[in-house]
Amino acid sequence: MIPPSFAYRAPASLKEALALIDESGDDAKFLAGGHSLLPMMKFRVSEPAVLIDLGGVPELQGIREAGDRIHIGPMSTENEIIGSALLQQKCPLLPEVARWIADPQVRNRGTIGGDVAHGDPANDHPAVMLALEADFVLRSSQGERVVPANEFYFGTYFTAMEANEVLAEIRVPVLGPGTGYAYKKLKRKTGDFAIAAACVLLTLDRGICKRIAITLTNVGPTPLRASAAEQALTGKAIDDAAVENAAQLAMQICDPAEDLRGDKEYKTHMAGEMVRRAIRQALERAKEAK
Amino acid sequence: MGILEDQQARIDQLGGIGCGRKRKEDARFIQGKGNYVDDVKLPGMLHADFVRSPYGHARIKSIDTSKALALPGVRAVLTAKDLAPLKLHWMPTLAGDVQAVLADEKVGFQYQEVAFVVADDRYIAADAVDLVKVEYEELPSITDPFHSMDPDAPVIRPDLDGKDTGAHGKRKHYNHIFTWEVGDKAETDRVFETAPVTVKEQIWYPRNHGMPLETCGSVASFDKVNGELKVWVTSQAPHVVRTVVSLLSGLDESKVHVVAPDIGGGFGVKVGVYPGYVCSIVASIVLGKPVKWIEDRVEHLAATAFGRDYHMTGELAADADGRIQAARFYVLADHGAFDSCADPTKWPAGFFNICTGSYDIKAAHVTVDGVYTNKTPGGVSYRCSFRVTEGSYVIERMIDVLAQKMGLDKAEIRLRNFIKPEQFPYQSALGWEYDSGSYEAGLRKVMEVCDYAALRREQEEKRKRGELMGIGLSTFTEIVGAGPTKICDILGVGMFDSCEIRIHPTGSAIARFGTKDQGQSHRTTYAQILATEVGIPSESIMIEEGDTDTAPYGLGTYGSRSTPTAGAAAARAGRKIRAKAQKIAAHLLEVAEDDLEWDIDRFVVKGVPDQAKTMKEIAWAAYNRTPPGLEPGLEAVEYYDPPNMTYPSGAYLCVVDIDRHTGEVKVRRFYALDDCGTRINPMVIDGQIHGGLTEAFAVAMGQELPYDKAGNLLGASLLDYFVPTAVETPRYETDFTVTPSPHHPIGAKGVGESPHVGGVSAFSNAVIDAFAHAGVTHLNMPYKSSTVWKTIHTLNLDQRA
């Protein structure tokens, strides 16, 4: 539980942070809230020689509305996400998800940027980002590129981000008034990761499902998008049989890692169950909004 | 003010037995002012860390410490080779076995201690651990105790080669430790042959671990000039540690100073002596500097004493009315690679033979086989060091199994089998003499308050709708307060305990004990006992424990023994004080001793209430006006050897609802009625009950330390090991009956372990009861949602409408 020694740098601007990562090379890591990185360092699973603390970089803070999008600074903590009046109004899914993450202590330090950038399939935000069709703005000293969340995750701890890039902004859509949303997470206890979780976003048009996104947490090496389930529901009335069908289709794409929380069969079934519950809640919310 | 009001006011002012005053310990802890072993910082102190085995079973081919020693700031790297000349590479265990302090040529469990690195700071020590190169040759591991005694099983303990007899008799196999038998086998077998009804069930109580706030650790400081050794250590039994250290080191016991400061909970994990303690002491002696060793949480879970791991076969024989005629139990006990249990010497399976429970069972027999496996040694923790939990669990499960087989209600079968109040003192078939109990009254009260009949009706209706609801009962009897020195000793030291009290001239007092508080609230409750006995307010009585230089010798705190032993010593030391005080009062009042009677906080001349001397006045006089022939001062010492154990009991009821589609178990209601005899402080008792029930909840619902076939310990960190938070923890309702122990000076029994011992059965019985209609008679713990769901799914109970 004791990390090897490392150098600590605390840049005061994004430019400085990017210059530092360039000069430090592959052995450097950005430090956000530290609640994924530091435990890994204490177990000596990750042994960066240099930590570049993003805590003092003003460009990475703040949550702003920009037309029909909301731009979220990656250094926003989970508690800031929960407390954001803007998000509560325009993208209430995110504060709801943040409440499911860890415990109040972790949420005081852990950031939404760290949560999506880490590439841990157990983290909750990534699947939500897929459902929201968020965009990630990646910055390096060479410039900026925008990667859709749906093209960001390659494998466990393996994302589209290069070692010299920083996640500079997260862009999510403002959710229209009729949008139903839900995040259903099965977890063992407060502060625990998901055994399985499902995110659902949907809009209805006279009782017919116009658009739906169904994504899954912690049942594969990356967050999963249940495209077949989405297609099966799009353009249909969502009745019990349709929900069941979607759950079964979602289960088919699951490939969870076995651990003490459950084997593949259990976790797969729980993903299905979370899909059922999330669709039902999203549906209710969509109807209420009318 | 009338006489009665006046007396009540004086009683209230004493804050004695029965008052629910707040814990004296809390102010420090909630302000972060506790002083734990890891808080001890000494000038020039060095820091230590272990190189541990990555394998469950392996031969050590070589250890190369050169790179580690070359790291600046590293002072020493100890291996078995370094300890061998001192004969300290092995140490005796409390169970009559030996245990490697540092692995001697081979390792027998994953995380076993292989080398001890000492460095200038904790960081350098951790870096140096990575630089010690150990070459292993992996051997096949035994992780299933049912294969320990296979004819071709790997040899776990070559050091025992040729030793056919262990500390507890003949060994059947090289991986066998002991066989322990108790009860009348022939008679039991005979009853089973003819009984109208018999049931049998395989019940595993999985391996688990206590979770104290502070992990284990020690700071050893050897003073070369005076040849004295001081050790701060996370021990529940500091006096025993001092004796062991003296025996191992050859230092005079008077030159060994052991202190257990705040240790953040123990739960049995901190009864034994660990390699880390020994190594820090050796390192301090060798280097002449203080050496601190504190394990981290993973090491704590992986390398210090586990609890349970009993594979039990329970059998009951009953007549046609469900009256139990005989009980038969076989246990295969998984002890890990060394037998380092901490039971009293003559009890290799502790007091497991309490397993006839609260029931009048005339014939019983128990066999326990202890075997080695390639797992961490222990079998001590938690919150019941002496296998009472296992024994209580197996009978509380079996009586449910019997009820189910006979179609009897689970409360009814208990009522039919309880030992009746008039049967006490009750001789159990397995050798105990139960002191007192009111089992039926307790259960009836619980059934009434919770409307048991209505719960069963609700369950019936829910079942018709396919919903899963379970009702669990546990009507347990514990055995605590070890114990009478004629049957209980540790390393040959009898298991008495002690109190030494000194009343100061101005009427306040200090009392010291051989026990060691780790959350049991001794500062609060011992003072209350003394307040009532000597008539000095509990607020004015300081309680001290844990420093072997100042406290009288005692065997420590575990097994709910403090109140039954040291609490009794307190009462009796108090009575000695009072006897002397009476002499002084008689002298002051110029009457005969017999003319005086005790009145709350003073001696009064019989029939002349205004002629009295308060204890405060007597205390002053004890230092200047003692009667001729009586020595000055007001002190007393009591070493109390209990005549018997005490037998706390309880009736618990638990109601659970199970989510059929996720397997999640929700505890809807938990009602805990305890009978611990005289209640010293109801608030403290409630606190003990809440804590113990929460542990029981954790054990039943999620705690486990499984191994894979290769001997890897899975889940030894808080990422996996289940420690519930306040959010998951059920709400508890507590209640009580009072059946005093007839042999204890104030009638008190221990209570610390009851909620854990009784709680596990209640949670477990509730979950299994939810499946009773599907023919399920037993499910092994823990009831993680995944395993519960698997049961539901296999039984097709998750069909959707």
Ligand SMILES: Cc1cc2nc3c(=O)[nH]c(=O)nc-3n(C[C@H](O)[C@H](O)[C@H](O)COP(=O)(O)OP(=O)(O)OC[C@H]3O[C@@H](n4cnc5c(N)ncnc54)[C@H](O)[C@@H]3O)c2cc1C
């Ligand atoms: C007890 C516990 C329980 C938890 N439970 C949950 C849970 O239920 N759900 C959940 O989702 N998470 C959970 N977490 C993880 C937690 O949310 C972390 O805070 C989060 O995963 C990482 O965010 P961070 O700000 O702490 O990032 P850090 O740990 O500082 O960084 C994580 C990784 O992301 C990189 N990184 C961070 N920010 C940037 C950036 N702007 N640009 C580029 N790279 C960056 C870092 O270099 C590092 O590799 C839990 C953590 C703990 C300790």
